[in-house]
Amino acid sequence: xxxxxxxxxxxxxxxxxxxxxxxxxxxxxxxxxxxxxxxxxxxxxxxxxxxxxxxxxxxxxxxxxxxxxxxxxxxxxxxxxxxxxxxxxxxxxxxxxxxxxxxxxxxxxxxxxxxxxxxxxxxxxxxxxxxxxxxxxxx
Amino acid sequence: xxxxxxxxxxxxxxxxxxxxxxxxxxxxxxxxxxxxxxxxxxxxxxxxxxxxxxxxxxxxxxxxxxxxxxxxxxxxxxxxxxxxxxxxxxxxxxxxxxxxxxxxxxxxxxxxxxxxxxxxxxxxxxxxx
Numbered sequence: 001x002x003x004x005x006x007x008x009x010x011x012x013x014x015x016x017x018x019x020x021x022x023x024x025x026x027x028x029x030x031x032x033x034x035x036x037x038x039x040x041x042x043x044x045x046x047x048x049x050x051x052x053x054x055x056x057x058x059x060x061x062x063x064x065x066x067x068x069x070x071x072x073x074x075x076x077x078x079x080x081x082x083x084x085x086x087x088x089x090x091x092x093x094x095x096x097x098x099x100x101x102x103x104x105x106x107x108x109x110x111x112x113x114x115x116x117x118x119x120x121x122x123x124x125x126x127x128x129x130x131x132x133x134x135x136x137x138x139x
Numbered sequence: 140x141x142x143x144x145x146x147x148x149x150x151x152x153x154x155x156x157x158x159x160x161x162x163x164x165x166x167x168x169x170x171x172x173x174x175x176x177x178x179x180x181x182x183x184x185x186x187x188x189x190x191x192x193x194x195x196x197x198x199x200x201x202x203x204x205x206x207x208x209x210x211x212x213x214x215x216x217x218x219x220x221x222x223x224x225x226x227x228x229x230x231x232x233x234x235x236x237x238x239x240x241x242x243x244x245x246x247x248x249x250x251x252x253x254x255x256x257x258x259x260x261x262x263x264x265x266x267x268x
Contacts, residue, residue: 045218053256055201055260056259062197085183089175096172134188135190
């Protein structure tokens with residue numbers, strides 16, 4: 001009786017294959033990276049809020065923020081934030097393209113994924129070069 | 140499961156799903172992502188323009204109408220976008236009702252606090268005092 005109950009309540013049902021069964025592919029990596037960058041940007045918004053509140057609070061609060069943003073840790077975080085923002089934006093554009101039913105063929109998907117990675121890295125480096133030039137020029 | 144299930148499949152499908160709100164969020168996630176592209180570009184340009192400037196200059200620029208409007212639109216649009224996005228992540232990975240509920244509440248609180256704080260800062264920079 002107990003056996004029958006266990007058998008009926010915990011019967012092994014067929015499961016749909018999950019991620020582990022597939023060979024890792026660029027497009028599925030991009031899928032999870034899109035989500036991870038989104039989550040990163042979610043918490044990064046607190047930094048944006050800190051920046052604005054510091055500016056609104058006064059010179060001392062702003063100097064504190066600048067000290068953080070200019071530190072090694074701060075710059076690493078801001079560099080990562082820049083890349084996450086660019087990657088999530090390009091990944092989002094990719095999703096919008098898919099929403100129009102374009103770019104869904106295997107070769108197109110691969111190309112879009114590659115363009116997202118290359119584009120996000122290129123834009124991040126470009127923005128930081130411009131940023132350093134701007135800081136050197138107008139201080 | 141089926142014994143106490145009195146609602147028809149149509150009733151369950153209509154307007155439900157894990158978030159109890161149907162496909163509304165799917166649509167608003169797309170809408171806010173379309174709006175997000177120009178707003179992110181705007182934010183990036185504003186941040187670059189402010190790099191290395193003194194506090195007084197930053198206050199003046201952030202408080203000028205056009206800049207403040209772009210910043211406010213970015214903050215509000217992003218707040219809604221990230222609220223939906225984090226809710227989707229929570230509903231995908233947290234199945235225990237207690238944790239799910241606590242996380243959904245925490246998500247809303249975080250987004251409201253961050254969004255309100257950032258918006259308030261822009262308004263204070265705009266209207267002064």
